[in-house]
Amino acid sequence: MSVETLSLLSLACFAFGAVAAIMAFRVEALRSSLLQFGAAGFGMLFKTAAIGMACNESRTHFFNSPSEMVGLLAWSLGFSYLVALLIAAARSLGALIMPLVTVLGVVALFVSKESVGIDIPAQRLFAIHVLSAFLGYGLFLTACGASLLYLEQARLLKRKMFGLIFRDLPSLERLERLEMVCSWLGLVIFSVAMVTGAIMASESGRPFWLELKFLSAQVTWLVFLVMVIGRALRRLSGRTAAKCVLAGAALVLITLALGHPFGRPQAASSVNFSLRTHAAIHAERKLKFTLQRSSA
Amino acid sequence: MSAPSENTPALQHTLRLIGLSHHTAPVAIRERLAFRLEDQPRALSLLLARGCHEAAILSTCNRVEVLAVGRDPSVDVATLVRQFLAEFHAIPEKDFSSSLYIHHGVDAARHLFEVAASLDSQILGETEILSQSKEAYRIAAEVGSCGTVLRGLFERSFFLAKELRADGGIGRTQASVSSAAVQLAKKVFEIEGRKILVVGTGEMATGIVRALRSAGVGEVWVASRTAARAQEFAAQEGGKACDMAHLVDHLAAVDIVLVSSAAPHYIIGPSQIHAAAALRRGRTLCLIDISVPRNVDPLVNDIEDTYLYDIDDLEEVARDGRREREAVAERWRPRLAEESREILRKLSDRGTTDAAKRLIEHTVSLRQEILKQVRSSGLDARALEEIERALERMQGRLLHGPLETLKQAVRDGDGAEASAWITRLFRLEAQAAQDATGLNVDELTGPRSCKKADAPHSSAPDASSTKASSNV
Numbered sequence: 001m002s003v004e005t006l007s008l009l010s011l012a013c014f015a016f017g018a019v020a021a022i023m024a025f026r027v028e029a030l031r032s033s034l035l036q037f038g039a040a041g042f043g044m045l046f047k048t049a050a051i052g053m054a055c056n057e058s059r060t061h062f063f064n065s066p067s068e069m070v071g072l073l074a075w076s077l078g079f080s081y082l083v084a085l086l087i088a089a090a091r092s093l094g095a096l097i098m099p100l101v102t103v104l105g106v107v108a109l110f111v112s113k114e115s116v117g118i119d120i121p122a123q124r125l126f127a128i129h130v131l132s133a134f135l136g137y138g139l140f141l142t143a144c145g146a147s148l149l150y151l152e153q154a155r156l157l158k159r160k161m162f163g164l165i166f167r168d169l170p171s172l173e174r175l176e177r178l179e180m181v182c183s184w185l186g187l188v189i190f191s192v193a194m195v196t197g198a199i200m201a202s203e204s205g206r207p208f209w210l211e212l213k214f215l216s217a218q219v220t221w222l223v224f225l226v227m228v229i230g231r232a233l234r235r236l237s238g239r240t241a242a243k244c245v246l247a248g249a250a251l252v253l254i255t256l257a258l259g260h261p262f263g264r265p266q267a268a269s270s271v272n273f274s275l276r277t278h279a280a281i282h283a284e285r286k287l288k289f290t291l292q293r294s295s296a
Numbered sequence: 297m298s299a300p301s302e303n304t305p306a307l308q309h310t311l312r313l314i315g316l317s318h319h320t321a322p323v324a325i326r327e328r329l330a331f332r333l334e335d336q337p338r339a340l341s342l343l344l345a346r347g348c349h350e351a352a353i354l355s356t357c358n359r360v361e362v363l364a365v366g367r368d369p370s371v372d373v374a375t376l377v378r379q380f381l382a383e384f385h386a387i388p389e390k391d392f393s394s395s396l397y398i399h400h401g402v403d404a405a406r407h408l409f410e411v412a413a414s415l416d417s418q419i420l421g422e423t424e425i426l427s428q429s430k431e432a433y434r435i436a437a438e439v440g441s442c443g444t445v446l447r448g449l450f451e452r453s454f455f456l457a458k459e460l461r462a463d464g465g466i467g468r469t470q471a472s473v474s475s476a477a478v479q480l481a482k483k484v485f486e487i488e489g490r491k492i493l494v495v496g497t498g499e500m501a502t503g504i505v506r507a508l509r510s511a512g513v514g515e516v517w518v519a520s521r522t523a524a525r526a527q528e529f530a531a532q533e534g535g536k537a538c539d540m541a542h543l544v545d546h547l548a549a550v551d552i553v554l555v556s557s558a559a560p561h562y563i564i565g566p567s568q569i570h571a572a573a574a575l576r577r578g579r580t581l582c583l584i585d586i587s588v589p590r591n592v593d594p595l596v597n598d599i600e601d602t603y604l605y606d607i608d609d610l611e612e613v614a615r616d617g618r619r620e621r622e623a624v625a626e627r628w629r630p631r632l633a634e635e636s637r638e639i640l641r642k643l644s645d646r647g648t649t650d651a652a653k654r655l656i657e658h659t660v661s662l663r664q665e666i667l668k669q670v671r672s673s674g675l676d677a678r679a680l681e682e683i684e685r686a687l688e689r690m691q692g693r694l695l696h697g698p699l700e701t702l703k704q705a706v707r708d709g710d711g712a713e714a715s716a717w718i719t720r721l722f723r724l725e726a727q728a729a730q731d732a733t734g735l736n737v738d739e740l741t742g743p744r745s746c747k748k749a750d751a752p753h754s755s756a757p758d759a760s761s762t763k764a765s766s767n768v
Contacts, residue, residue, distance in 0.1 A: 028463060157483060157603050162613050166483065172580060173485045237578030238601045 003057065004109075006050035007071070011105040013043030014078065018102045021094030025164050033089045040085065040098070044078045047105075051075060067113040072130070073256070074104035076138030080182065084142055088178040092169050096145040129196035133217075136190030137252050140224065143182035144249030147242035150175040154239055176238070179245055180231055187224045194221055213258045220251040307640050307647070308401030309369035310349070311445060313408060314377040315361030318418050321395035323357075328387055331355040333435070339384055340441040346380060347371045350443040352436035352450070354411070356428045358418055363408060365445050368716075374398045405449055405636035412453035413460045415628065419472065420621040426457050444650075445643050452639050460628050473500070474507035476613035477584050480605050481508065481552055484582045488512035493550040495519050495543075495564070496557025497529040500586050504554055505533050517546060520557070544568050548575035555585040555592050565593040569602055576601075586610065648706050651715030652699055654724045659695060663687045 017039030024030040054068065081097040084090045149169055156166040169175075194217060201208035208214055227244045230236030236244060316326065331339055336353050343351040343364060350365040362381070366373040378396065382389040399407045410416045412429045433450040436442035442450070481487050492513050494501055497520050505516060516535030520526035526537040538546055547553065547568060557563060564583070572581070583604045585592040590606055597604040670683055698718055705714030718724070 153483065157480075158597065160605070160609050160612070162609075162616055169483075171483050171485055234577040238580065240600075 001049075003050050003054045006046045006053065007105070007109065010043045010046035010050060011102065011109070013039050013046060014074070014098055014102045014105055017043065017094060018098035021091065021098050024091065025095070025168050031091070031168070033085055033091045036091050036094045036098075037082070037085050040078055040081050040094070043101070044075065044082060047071070047075045047078060065113050066111040067108050070104050070111060071108035072134050073137065074101045074108060076134040077101045077104070077141060078138075079135065080138040080142035080186075083139070083185065084146070084178055084182065087181050088170070088174050090146065090149075090170055090174065090178050092149060093142070093145050093178070096148065097142060100141075125196055125200060129193055129200060132189050132196065133193035136186045136193055137256060139182045139186030139189065140220070140245075140249055140252045143179050143186060143245050144252075146175050146179040146182060147245040147249075150179060150242045151239060154242075172238075176241070179242065180228065183224050183228050183231075183245060183248075187221065187228060190217075190221055190224070194218070213255065216251060216255040216258050220248060220255050223248040223251060307365070307445065307644050310366040310371070310373065311364075311401050311404050311640070312366070312373040312377070313361060313363045313399040313404035314374055314381075314396060315354075315359060316392065316395040316397065317359035317361070317416065319416075320397055321392065325392050325395055326358070326360060329360045329381060329385055329392060330357075331360065333431070336432075336435045337439045339380075340436060340439045342384065343377070343380060344441050346376055348373065348376065348441070350436075350446045351441045352432050352446050354429060354432040356425065359411070359416075361411070363404065363446060363449070365443070402633075402636050402640050405640055406633050408449055409453045409456055409632040409636055410629070412450075413457040413628065413632065415460075415625045415632070420618065420625055421461075423461075426454065429457075430454065444646060448639060448643050448646075452635065456632060456635060460624070463624060463628070472503075473586075473607070473610045473614050474503040476610040476617070477504045477554075477586075477605075478507045478511045479613060480584070480603075480610070481513075481582050482511070484580055484603055485551060487552070489514040490551040491515045491517065491549065492552040492554060493517045493519060493538075493546050494529065494533075494535070495540075495553065495555045496521075496559070496587065496591070497525050498556030498558065498587065501529075501554055501556035502533065504556075504584070504586065505535075508552070508554075509533070513552065517550060519543065519546060521559075544571045545575075547572035547581070551579070551582065553581065553583045553592075555583065555587055557587050557591050559587070559591050560589060561591075562593045563591040564596065566595050566599060569596050569599050573599065573601070584610070645706065645711060648702060648711035648715040651718050651724065652702055655698060655718055655722055656695060658722055658724055659691050663691055 017036055020030045020035055020039060024032075051068075051071065077097055078101050081094065081101070084093050084097075150172060152165070153169045153172055153175060156162070156169075157172070197214070197217070198208070201211075201214070209218075223244065227236060227241060227248060230244075231241055316329065318326070331353050332355075336355070339353060340351050343362070347367055348364045348371075349367045352363045354361045354363070360381075362377045364373050364377055366376075378389060378393060381387075381392070407416070408429075412426055414420065414422050414425045417425050429450070433442065433446075433454075436446060478487070481490075487508065488511075490513050492505070492508060492515070494505060494516060497518065509516070516530070516533055517538045518526045518530040518533070518535050519538050519540045520529070521540055523537065523539075526540075529535070530537040543564070547564070548571075553564070555563065569581070578601060580601045580603070583592055583596060583602070585604065586607045588607060592604055592606075594604065594606075596602055666687060667680075667684060671680060675683070702711070702714050702718060705711050
């Protein structure tokens with residue numbers, strides 16, 4: 001099976017999950033966490049296989065084309081949704097997350113698949129950095145989805161609007177718990193991305209901490225840290241905490257836009273500089289090796 | 297009372313549902329005609345002895361219904377059951393006859409389907425009736441009064457009831473004020489183990505507290521201006537009485553507040569909630585005020601993390617629920633009517649097949665009987681073989697005509713009449729009675745069938761008879 005076929009299969013699963021999650025507000029038969037879990041689970045399975053196959057085929061670069069980046073974001077969101085289903089059976093969240101995953105999946109099919117970065121051998125540290133950053137983004141955005149649902153349910157409860165959406169949304173407490181768990185998990189995983197990114201950037205010998213991407217990531221990380229600590233200390237709760245998460249999610253989007261080459265020339269970040277250095281070293285080593293073999 | 301409506305088969309004339317319910321009779325009559333569970337086997341046996349072929353009794357607090365199949369169309373099942381009810385309960389017939397409804401054939405099946413699906417219940421969509429129907433079916437099956445027809449009908453009714461619940465609306469929404477209160481609280485918290493404070497001991501509070509408790513709410517605190525009444529209520533509901541003077545402290549400690557007092561003014565206002573909120577550290581509070589006039593200031597709802605609902609809000613949730621249930625019920629009624637026509641047609645077709653089967657079995661047993669007599673006459677083996685073959689040929693030719701006619705009759709929609717004639721011409725009634733409960737209804741209702749009601753077939757048909765039977 002080709003990468004495209006697997007991507008299309010995953011897209012079909014995500015699209016089915018999205019339609020089912022939206023229709024579930026009206027159709028009782030679709031109101032099943034298992035159905036959502038199946039759609040998201042199979043979608044993730046195909047998407048993971050597609051990403052794995054793409055990595056295996058390219059060898060020389062890692063998530064460096066706009067298509068791969070968008071696909072990876074869809075994958076991380078799908079993963080976070082599975083986590084949300086596992087910890088809170090928050091099926092209604094699918095009405096927000098699954099359409100987003102589907103749209104990203106479609107975008108990934110149409111945007112450029114050409115690498116805009118530097119062709120480098122796959123580095124373990126870079127792989128960890130990219131994966132943890134994207135998983136962190138996915139979890140933060142899922143927490144943002146839970147916050148949106150929380151705010152909507154709180155509004156409906158306050159205004160006493162007992163319609164279809166009110167009936168199908170989970171309790172405020174469950175949404176709050178989901179928001180909290182996703183933020184915690186996101187924070188831990190995003191910390192890994194921050195550390196690995198800092199290590200790689202430090203190799204460049206440049207003042208990476210002043211770069212916009214790094215600054216934005218730091219602020220995002222800080223906002224979520226304050227939020228989870230505030231919650232743990234019971235200083236933050238309810239709608240205020242939900243709004244905090246929304247602010248954090250806005251920062252996630254800014255960081256994503258600043259830090260990743262979605263169809264524009266490679267961003268001049270220290271990590272990329274470091275990658276270029278690694279690429280140059282690798283090319284030099286390869287040349288030396290070839291010369292040695294030919295002289296032998 | 298409904299009359300036979302369609303040109304449907306014999307069951308239209310033999311299947312009857314006679315009963316009364318909360319729609320037609322007050323509780324004073326219903327309670328007099330109710331059957332206790334332990335009396336039902338005896339009652340069913342009596343019904344069978346009086347001429348019912350099959351019978352089942354559904355007796356609940358809201359209805360007493362007898363579903364019966366007459367041995368043949370000449371038996372007036374309705375009168376039989378009416379007299380039986382009067383005699384069994386020692387009540388003059390005139391006391392309840394005006395409250396009785398009698399459904400015939402398809403209408404009886406439709407009514408049974410609607411009852412099992414709780415479309416005829418006082419609270420549309422309640423689940424209790426399905427288990428009560430299952431219990432009625434179980435008892436009838438144990439007694440042996442549940443044959444092919446009732447088994448087919450009951451099993452189909454259970455299947456449809458389940459499907460209807462899965463369709464949504466009926467089971468999802470709340471139809472009473474108590475369940476609406478639980479639903480609202482459940483939208484705020486996961487209510488298991490939550491603490492509830494009951495302020496005042498109004499009558500409606502009991503129902504809501506019980507509903508909340510059965511939903512998993514933990515401790516119940518009761519505060520009232522009259523300490524004795526608080527203690528009484530607390531003892532009754534398994535809670536503990538507390539002092540009204542420390543209301544703010546209680547508000548700080550609990551998650552749900554149910555106010556049901558007769559005070560003519562607000563008992564809880566924003567100042568108390570603000571004072572409690574300082575101690576609550578952001579924990580959400582849900583207040584349900586069912587008092588009229590209201591005892592909680594509506595401004596409380598504007599406070600962050602505090603949700604207030606009054607009796608109108610509960611009514612609205614319940615009304616929405618009832619509306620949605622009604623909509624589902626309206627959507628399902630035509631389907632149930634169609635299903636009842638379909639099942640009766642299928643059951644009647646089974647009747648035709650049974651008649652053919654019994655005819656074949658009858659001739660086979662006659663052949664065997666003659667052969668037995670011939671064998672005892674001392675003829676040699678070759679002659680016996682010839683006679684046996686001749687008898688087999690004769691049986692085949694003899695049956696060809698009636699079976700072909702039966703087949704044609706089924707095609708023309710006269711299967712029931714033809715099978716009734718065949719049963720009469722060949723005097724197959726005795727065999728029919730013996731066979732009554734031994735048919736397989738799996739193809740009508742799926743694999744679930746009551747084994748206890750299965751009676752063994754009178755004789756096992758040989759290969760040729762089975763083949764002939766399957767042709768019909």
